[in-house]
Amino acid sequence: MTPTGLVALVVLGATAPVVPGIVVKTKSLLTGRRGAPVLQLYYDLWKLFRKGSVYSRTTTWVFRAGPVIVLASLIVATLFLPLDGRAAPARFAGDVVAFAGLLALGRFALVLAGLDTGSSFEGMGASREVMIATFAEPTLFLCFIALVLATGDLSLSGMLGTPLAAAWPRAGASLSLVGISLFVLLLAENCRVPVDDPATHLELTMIHEVIVLDHGGPDLALILYGSSLKLALFGVLVVSVLVPRAGLPGPAAVAVLFAGVGVVAIAVGIVESVMARLRLTRVPQLLVGAAALALFGIILQVQ
Amino acid sequence: MHSTAQLILLLVVLSDLAILGTTRLSSCIRGLAAQGLLLGLLPLLIASRLSVHAVGLAVGTVIVKAVVLPWFLAWAIREAAVRREVEPIVGFIASQLLGALAVALAFAIASRLPLPTVQQPLLVPVSLATLMIGFIVLTTRRKALTQVVGYLILENGIYLFGLTQTERVPFLIELGVLLDVFVGVFIMGIVVFHINREFDSLDATRLTELTD
Amino acid sequence: MRLLVISALPLLVALAVLTVPAFRGRRVPVALLAAVALAHLALVTSLWITPEPPTLGGWLAVDPLGLTVLTLTSVLFLVTVIYAVGYLRHEKPGSGRVFAGCLLAFLTAASVVALAQHLAMVWVGMEATTLAVAPLIFLRRDRRSLEATWKYLVISSVGIALALLGTFFLASAQGDGAGHPLLLPDLIEHARELHPAWLRAAFLFLLVGFGTKMGLAPMHTWKPDTYGEAPSLVSALMAGALTSCAFLGVARVTEVVMAAGLGPFAQPVLIAFGLLSLAVAAAFIIGQGDVKRLLAYSSVEHMGLLVLGLGLGGVGAYGSMLHLVNNGLSKGWVFLITGNIVLATGSSTAAGNRGLVRTLPVSAALLVLGLFAVTGSPPFGTFMSEFTILRAAIEAGHPWLAAVMLLLLAISFVGMAALVLGMALGEPEPGTLRVRESPWLVAGPIALAAIVLMLGVYVPGPLHDVLARAAAALGGTGP
Numbered sequence: 003m004t005p006t007g008l009v010a011l012v013v014l015g016a017t018a019p020v021v022p023g024i025v026v027k028t029k030s031l032l033t034g035r036r037g038a039p040v041l042q043l044y045y046d047l048w049k050l051f052r053k054g055s056v057y058s059r060t061t062t063w064v065f066r067a068g069p070v071i072v073l074a075s076l077i078v079a080t081l082f083l084p085l086d087g088r089a090a091p092a093r094f095a096g097d098v099v100a101f102a103g104l105l106a107l108g109r110f111a112l113v114l115a116g117l118d119t120g121s122s123f124e125g126m127g128a129s130r131e132v133m134i135a136t137f138a139e140p141t142l143f144l145c146f147i148a149l150v151l152a153t154g155d156l157s158l159s160g161m162l163g164t165p166l167a168a169a170w171p172r173a174g175a176s177l178s179l180v181g182i183s184l185f186v187l188l189l190a191e192n193c194r195v196p197v198d199d200p201a202t203h204l205e206l207t208m209i210h211e212v213i214v215l216d217h218g219g220p221d222l223a224l225i226l227y228g229s230s231l232k233l234a235l236f237g238v239l240v241v242s243v244l245v246p247r248a249g250l251p252g253p254a255a256v257a258v259l260f261a262g263v264g265v266v267a268i269a270v271g272i273v274e275s276v277m278a279r280l281r282l283t284r285v286p287q288l289l290v291g292a293a294a295l296a297l298f299g300i301i302l303q304v305q
Numbered sequence: 306m307h308s309t310a311q312l313i314l315l316l317v318v319l320s321d322l323a324i325l326g327t328t329r330l331s332s333c334i335r336g337l338a339a340q341g342l343l344l345g346l347l348p349l350l351i352a353s354r355l356s357v358h359a360v361g362l363a364v365g366t367v368i369v370k371a372v373v374l375p376w377f378l379a380w381a382i383r384e385a386a387v388r389r390e391v392e393p394i395v396g397f398i399a400s401q402l403l404g405a406l407a408v409a410l411a412f413a414i415a416s417r418l419p420l421p422t423v424q425q426p427l428l429v430p431v432s433l434a435t436l437m438i439g440f441i442v443l444t445t446r447r448k449a450l451t452q453v454v455g456y457l458i459l460e461n462g463i464y465l466f467g468l469t470q471t472e473r474v475p476f477l478i479e480l481g482v483l484l485d486v487f488v489g490v491f492i493m494g495i496v497v498f499h500i501n502r503e504f505d506s507l508d509a510t511r512l513t514e515l516t517d
Numbered sequence: 518m519r520l521l522v523i524s525a526l527p528l529l530v531a532l533a534v535l536t537v538p539a540f541r542g543r544r545v546p547v548a549l550l551a552a553v554a555l556a557h558l559a560l561v562t563s564l565w566i567t568p569e570p571p572t573l574g575g576w577l578a579v580d581p582l583g584l585t586v587l588t589l590t591s592v593l594f595l596v597t598v599i600y601a602v603g604y605l606r607h608e609k610p611g612s613g614r615v616f617a618g619c620l621l622a623f624l625t626a627a628s629v630v631a632l633a634q635h636l637a638m639v640w641v642g643m644e645a646t647t648l649a650v651a652p653l654i655f656l657r658r659d660r661r662s663l664e665a666t667w668k669y670l671v672i673s674s675v676g677i678a679l680a681l682l683g684t685f686f687l688a689s690a691q692g693d694g695a696g697h698p699l700l701l702p703d704l705i706e707h708a709r710e711l712h713p714a715w716l717r718a719a720f721l722f723l724l725v726g727f728g729t730k731m732g733l734a735p736m737h738t739w740k741p742d743t744y745g746e747a748p749s750l751v752s753a754l755m756a757g758a759l760t761s762c763a764f765l766g767v768a769r770v771t772e773v774v775m776a777a778g779l780g781p782f783a784q785p786v787l788i789a790f791g792l793l794s795l796a797v798a799a800a801f802i803i804g805q806g807d808v809k810r811l812l813a814y815s816s817v818e819h820m821g822l823l824v825l826g827l828g829l830g831g832v833g834a835y836g837s838m839l840h841l842v843n844n845g846l847s848k849g850w851v852f853l854i855t856g857n858i859v860l861a862t863g864s865s866t867a868a869g870n871r872g873l874v875r876t877l878p879v880s881a882a883l884l885v886l887g888l889f890a891v892t893g894s895p896p897f898g899t900f901m902s903e904f905t906i907l908r909a910a911i912e913a914g915h916p917w918l919a920a921v922m923l924l925l926l927a928i929s930f931v932g933m934a935a936l937v938l939g940m941a942l943g944e945p946e947p948g949t950l951r952v953r954e955s956p957w958l959v960a961g962p963i964a965l966a967a968i969v970l971m972l973g974v975y976v977p978g979p980l981h982d983v984l985a986r987a988a989a990a991l992g993g994t995g996p
Contacts, residue, residue, distance in 0.1 A: 175315050284328075290398050291326050294405040298318065301412050419712055436682070443675065449667070456674055463682050470688040470698070512664045515742040 006252035010085035010259070014238075015077070017260070018231040019043035021267045025194075025233075028271025043230060050223035058216065060120040068115025069217060069224035075108040076231045083238055084159040087167075087247035087255035093159040098146050101158055102139070105191070108228070109135060116213035127212035130282065134197060134209070137289035138190045141183060144296035148180045149243070151303045162239070167246030179299035181244040186292035188236040188270070190285075192229065195274040197285055207279070233270075237263035310350040313343050314431040317465070318408060321438040321458065325404040326397060333454045334378045340461055341370025351425055351468055362471065366464070374457065374490060381450060381494050393445045394510075400445055407437035428469055436462030449509045453490060460486050519569050520577045523560050523587075524628045527553055531621035534614050545613040547602050553621060554595040557628075561591045565979060575700060576635045581987035582772075585838060586765045587631035589845045590758040592968075594624055596961035597750050600853050603957025604750060607860050610656050622649040623754065630762040636699045639766055640677070640684050643730060646759055647673045654747040665739075665746035672739040676729025680766065683722030687770070690715035701769060708776035720774050720783055724790070727766035730759070733790050733824060734797035737817045741801070744813035745865075749856025752809060756816045757849035761841055764823055768991060771827055775992030780830065787828025788918070794821025795925040802932035808855055809865045811936055812848065815891050818929055819844045825922070826906040827991060833909030834993025838984040839976070840902035843890075843969055847899055850965035851887035854880050857959070858940075861952045867936055872945030879954050881941045883962050888937040890969050892930040898972030905996060 023040035030037020057065065081092040082101045113131055116124035150156060152173040153165035160166075170177060190197045193210035202208055208215075214225050241262030247255040280288060317340060324336040345367030352359035393400055411434035418429065439462055442455030530553050534540050564579055565588075571578035579587075598620075610616040626649055629642035647670075655666040688699055690711040696703025704711070729736035744752040774783045798818035805811040819840065826837030857880040858873065859865050873881035893903040903926065910919040976984075985995035 175312065179315075287326060287397050287401065290401050291322065294322050294326075294401055295319075297405045298322070298408055301409050302315075304412075418718070419714055440675075443671075452671065456671070456678070459675070459678050463678055463685065466682060466685050470685055509667075512667060515661060515664055515668075515745070 004086055004089070004252055006256055007084075007086040007089065007091060010256040011080065011091065013256075013260070014080065014085060014234060015231070018234045019047065019227060020230075021234045021237060021263060022230050024264060024267035025271040025274065028268050029275050032272065032275040043226065047223045047227060050218075050226070051220050053219040055219035055221060058119060061118050061216075065115045065118040065216075066221070068111045068118075069221045069228070071111035072108040072228045073224050073231075075104040075111070076228050076235065079104040079108075080231070080235060082158045083235065084163045084242070085238065085256060085259060086252050087242075087250065087259070088159070088163050088252075090159045093157050095156045097157050097159075098150075098161065102142055102146070105232075106135070106139065108232075112213055112225070115217070116215075119216045121216065123212050124215060127209050127215075130209045131213060134190055134285060134289070137286050137293070138187055141289055141293040141296060142187055144293055144300065145180045145183050145187070148176060148296055148299040148303065151300060152177060162242035164248040166243070167248035170246050173303055176299040176302040177243060179295045179302075181240060183292045183296040183299070184236070184240045184243060185266075185269070186288065186295075188233070188240060188266070189273065190289060190292075191236060192233045194270055196277045196280040196288065199279045202279075233267075234263060237266040240266050310347060310425050311427055313346055313350065314425075314427045314465075317343050317461075318431055318434055321435050322401065322404050322408075324454065324458065325438055325442060326401045328397070330382050330448070330450060330454075331379070333451060334375045334382070337378070337454060337457060338371050338375035340458070341372075341374065342367060344370055344461055344464060347465075347468055348471060351428070351471070359471075369486070370457075370461070374486075377490070377494060378450065378453070381498070384498060393447060395445045400441060403441050404438050407441060408434045411437060425469075428465060432462050432465035432468075434462075435459075435465055438462075447510050452509060453494070457486070457490065518572065519560055519564065520572050520579065520632050523557060524577065524625060524632060526556065526625075527621040527628070528625035531618040531625070534621065535618040540614045540617075543609055543611070543613050545601070545605050545610065545616050547598065547605060547617075550598045550601070550617055550620060551595075553624070554591075554598045557624065558591045558595050561588055565983075571634065575697070575702070576638055577632045578634045578702075579632065580634075580990070581983045582765060582768055582838075582990060583631040583633075584983055585841060585987060586761050587628060589761055589842055590624070590627045590631065592965075593754060593757045593845060593849045594620075596849060596965055597754055597853070600750055600753075600856070600958060600961045603955040604748075604856060604860070606955070608748070611658060615652055616656070619649050619653050620754075623653075623759075627758055627762050630765060634701045636684055636687060636701060636704075636769060639769060640681055643680065643727070643762065643766055644677045646762060647677060647730070650751065650755060650759065653751045654743055656748050656751070657746070662746040665742040669739045669743045672729060672736065676726045676736060678726070679722050679729070680726025683719045683724075683726055683770070686715050686719035686722060687773070690719055701772070704773045705776045708773055709778065711773075711777050713777070713779065716774065716777055716779060717782060720770055720779070721786070723770040724767055724786065727763050727770075728790065728824075730763035731767065731820045731823075732760060732763075732813075732817050733820050734794040734817060737794070737797065737820075740817060741810040741813040744816070744852075745807060745810045749809070749852050749859060752812075753849045753852035753856070756812065756852055757845040760816060760820060761845050764820070764841060767824065768827065771992070772990050780992060784828045784830060787824050791821045791823075791825030791828060792918075792921065792925075794818060794824070795922065795929075799925045799928040799932070802929045805932060805936055806868065807866045808858070808870075808936060808940065809852075811933060812851060812855065812891070815929065815933065816848060818925075819848075819891075822903065822906060822922075826909060829906065829909040829913050829915075829918075830993050831909045831912050832988075832994055832996055833906050833913070834991040835984060835988035835996050836902050836905030836909055837991075838987045839905060839972075840899065842980075842984075843898035843902050843972055846965045846969050846972075847887065847890040847897070850962045850969070851884065851891055853958075853962045853965075854883045854887055857954065858884070860958075867939050870940040872943045873941045875945050877952055877954060879959050883959065883966060884937060885941050886966060887962075888933055890966070892933055893926060894930075896970065896973045898969045901973055901976075909993075 020040060023043050027037050027040050079101055082090050082097050084090040109131070113128045116128045149161040152169040153161050155161055155165045193200055198209040199207065200211065202211070214222065217225055238259065241259055245258065245262055247258055250258060320336050320340045320343070324333050327333055327336065345363050348359045348362045348366070349355065395403065412430040415430035415433055436459060439455050439459030442458055443452050446452055446455060530549065534546060534549070540546060564584060569579055623646055626642045626645035630639055630646065633639045633642060651666055651670055654669060655662050684699065691698055691704065692712060696707050725736065732740040744756060747755070771783060774780070794817050798814045798821065801814045802811060805814065823837045823840055826833040826840065855865060857877060858870060861877055862870050864870060873884065890897040890899055893899040907919050907922060910922060988995060
């Protein structure tokens with residue numbers, strides 16, 4: 003656990019809200035508008051934290067615990083990522099599974115909180131969210147399997163760190179496919195177009211938005227911050243796979259990482275501007291396609 | 306040269322899977338055109354030296370597979386006013402999984418066959434994979450035009466395999482192959498129109514009048 | 518030189534017919550077709566008398582197998598053209614030049630398949646026959662023939678694609694050292710040096726691919742629809758000539774495989790396909806109501822017999838070759854007669870035809886005789902060839918196989934007899950008159966019947982010679 007790593011962690015935590023801002027800004031610029039400022043989310047969080055909360059009488063402690071668990075699981079998950087390209091603050095063999103599990107825990111808590119309200123809208127959103135997760139989780143694991151095969155290391159620090167840089171010349175094609183697959187997963191897990199439109203407010207078309215419909219005040223602030231952190235997390239994943247940074251000195255690697263996450267955010271913005279949201283029945287096809295890509299990556303390594 | 310050829314072969318498999326997963330016929334044709342372009346580049350990268358034969362083959366392939374055939378198929382779509390493929394007999398998700406399985410199977414089989422003496426080891430598995438995926442598209446789709454697309458993918462797979470022999474089997478044969486594909490699709494296309502006109506649809510599962 | 522003329526002449530005339538404006542209009546240039554057919558047959562006959570060295574660097578050459586198929590095709594083509602003179606007086610195709618052009622293109626393609634020694638050229642010729650025949654199937658331009666043409670094209674195209682893959686596998690098997698790539702004499706000469714794994718794969722794919730064109734089960738599904746909907750003279754050509762050319766493709770790869778010593782691998786596969794075809798044919802012949810579809814299934818049966826003879830080895834190879842000739846001629850004859858029936862009554866089903874002996878005496882007689890020929894009854898040639906294959910089964914030590922064969926053939930005979938005799942005998946519809954049968958329409962079938970009858974009693978010396986040499990090349994023996 004190097005000092006650079008620690009600093010990177012703090013900086014990531016502090017600048018996570020910038021990432022959705024970049025996405026929105028890209029979208030606006032591409033559609034000819036000026037759009038909200040990149041730091042808009044900070045202002046929203048500040049405003050939300052100063053508000054009070056109103057809780058419905060049908061909710062229980064689950065509803066209040068939801069946002070907290072989401073944020074907590076995400077922060078712990080961040081500890082497993084090697085932000086400086088070499089080692090993460092927390093590492094053990096098989097922490098991949100813990101990483102995926104933490105993400106799943108966060109989603110689970112959010113969905114439960116949504117169901118807890120007893121409203122049909124949240125229930126509908128919850129079921130859709132879980133359906134998407136059913137296809138996204140195996141794909142994530144396929145990507146991880148491909149990474150394990152490439153690097154021979156069962157820990158995220160190894161899979162995204164030094165052994166990955168060594169594996170690139172040999173398994174470059176396979177890793178590119180994994181990178182693409184991870185990008186599609188990023189779109190799916192963070193509720194971006196073409197899986198889900200974050201800007202829609204028509205109840206029947208919302209997925210993620212509708213689950214958090216009843217949260218307000220600090221709870222909503224926690225959830226919004228958590229979403230931005232999750233987006234940043236997946237951005238880190240994609241950049242780590244596609245850009246091996248182990249050869250660079252510590253600060254340079256971190257700088258490259260943050261720049262890469264910014265580029266990923268711009269890419270997400272471009273994708274959102276260019277594509278429309280898919281019909282719900284087509285979303286599984288997209289995810290199966292991503293899974294097929296990851297599977298192909300695995301095949302390339304095995305043969 | 307070696308890694309570019311490898312990259313192109315991987316893109317060919319990706320285009321196969323893409324065509325397998327798309328519902329819009331125009332996307333299928335675009336995928337086919339992309340595949341034709343990739344296939345046209347391969348002879349130049351595989352040949353040990355840049356001969357007239359290789360260049361001629363590359364140019365011919367690109368013209369036929371990436372330009373003429375897709376244009377003809379696009380014209381067919383406009384004439385028949387067909388836009389989308391309906392749910393295939395096995396379902397889109399299942400066919401995509403089948404496609405991934407086919408790729409895995411192709412690589413497994415290829416590792417058992419003694420490789421022909423060519424320096425590009427990915428050629429045989431990718432050709433087998435393309436073959437199988439073409440077969441899947443041909444047999445599971447309902448629209449006549451998509452079946453033609455599947456047949457063309459099948460032919461692409463065979464072409465890929467033929468590339469392992471391109472240095473030894475002479476020019477004449479490759480010309481003959483391309484010509485025959487061309488004429489075959491031409492005739493199939495005309496028949497497809499008549500099917501559309503007679504049956505008011507391009508649904509090949511409606512061709513059930515003749516039976517015992 | 519002669520080989521080039523045999524192959525190229527029909528094509529050149531076809532191109533002329535399709536492009537020269539003088540041929541526009543619905544009239545079919547039958548005189549021209551007849552001239553080409555006669556010239557073709559004359560040249561082919563001359564090949565029997567004086568041998569011809571290989572041309573085009575060894576790519577075209579005359580060998581016993583090819584000569585048999587070439588002669589068969591040529592004879593059938595001439596007979597079909599003579600028949601067409603009478604046929605076209607009643608039925609006029611939509612475009613005369615397309616009709617003539619496609620027929621001539623078919624003749625070229627079939628000649629190329631028969632003469633080619635380069636296996637990829639054989640393949641090109643085979644695909645060309647598929648394409649040449651497709652517009653002919655679609656002649657009536659109605660819904661049913663459209664469906665038939667579509668199925669034919671799709672299934673044949675897939676088959677031909679698999680055959681191409683098999684050809685490439687064969688080239689892979691050859692590697693770098695075994696002589697000129699894909700040239701048959703070189704392949705046979707260096708057969709022991711071929712990679713066995715690729716050779717086996719090549720054999721399987723070529724068998725399935727060319728088998729689809731032959732109409733072997735389970736790739737036969739296009740046959741009943743196609744033969745049923747195409748005009749009878751087209752069906753005659755297809756059943757007689759096209760299937761024989763496809764069999765030639767299978768025979769070529771069998772030559773190589775036998776020479777390479779992979780007989781034990783190939784023969785069971787051939788026998789399996791043969792028996793399957795016999796069984797499927799027998800199953801569908803029972804209860805069949807349409808005589809053209811019936812003949813299609815009979816064709817499946819006979820293709821099964823051909824492949825069975827090939828797989829049994831020994832004298833079975835000779836039996837297959839003899840059966841190739843007999844079957845081709847018989848099928849041609851019976852399909853042409855069916856054409857007469859359809860012309861006269863407008864239907865080929867049992868329901869639409871009764872008491873043909875009264876209304877179409879000559880055709881009915883030929884039909885009944887054709888029934889006996891096609892099912893392999895003495896004194897016709899088909900009996901001799903089927904008997905030879907039976908002998909081969911027993912000599913190879915598979916008496917049960919011979920028993921199964923006999924059983925399936927008997928079932929087919931019963932099914933066919935039920936339909937044909939039902940059509941020929943009985944009382945015609947009240948009020949139907951005797952139709953004057955044009956000599957053009959019956960001369961050809963009578964000639965073919967005479968040949969098949971002769972072959973049942975006596976096989977001419979030169980023919981026997983050629984067939985025996987072909988059998989030897991296929992790893993078998995003479996009778």
